[in-house]
Amino acid sequence: MASYKFLLLGDKVHRILRKMIAFVLLIFTVALIYFVAVKPYKYWSNRRVKTGKFVPIFGNNAGVVLGTESFADTTRRIYNEVQDVRYYGVYQFQLPSLVLKSPELIKQICVKDFDHFLNHKNALGGDVDELWSKNLFTLKGQSWKDMRSILSPSFTSSKMKAMFTYICQKADLFAKHFIKMKGDVIEVEFKDAFTRYTNDVIASTAFGIHVDSLKDRENEFYLMGRVAGNFGTP
Incomplete structure (x- = not known):
């Protein structure tokens, strides 16, 4: 009889423990849902x-x-x-x-x-990447301030007007390159074409170098720019 009572008591304790574990898991699940899927999305509503x-x-x-x-x-x-x-x-x-x-x-x-x-x-x-980590979008704190102070004089209204002239000249060369083809249908790889146009604009406006990457497809400035744009990979 004593053994039977002990077994009943053990079974009752076991059921209570299972209910407690289930309750704890439920509380944990509800808390997890709140802190992951509810609380973070009250940030803006709390600030009206x-x-x-x-x-x-x-x-x-x-x-x-x-x-x-x-x-x-x-x-x-x-x-x-x-x-x-x-x-x-x-x-x-x-x-x-x-x-x-x-x-x-x-x-x-x-x-x-x-x-x-x-x-x-x-x-x-x-x-x-050593090069890309030094641009304004990645620098922080005082390093960002210093770099902005260095670059700001390059973007005054007079210098921007001068840059616009160079940009128009490169756009004119870009258009003439395809006009000279004189075909009814001209197939263009846009990524390659506009990469080369952008390269020529940067060369003229930032470095004062004249290049025509659509005509001289393997010029040194374009090749170096491609290496830099690939984060140093071949």
């Missing part, structure tokens, strides 16, 4: 900032992740989703981001108050 449609976990990037939208289409949709506002909030997965729509606000942030917005989100690791 408008948001568009988003999907928990994916944020506003569900279309790109699921393959139903290209990155360009997603960017266009996000920008046009909320109208008649100066700014509104979106979520890059769980990361809250602010979309600026007012030209005046963009100008204030990028020009007048630029020193309060030093750091960009870095898509590349700081040590991925």
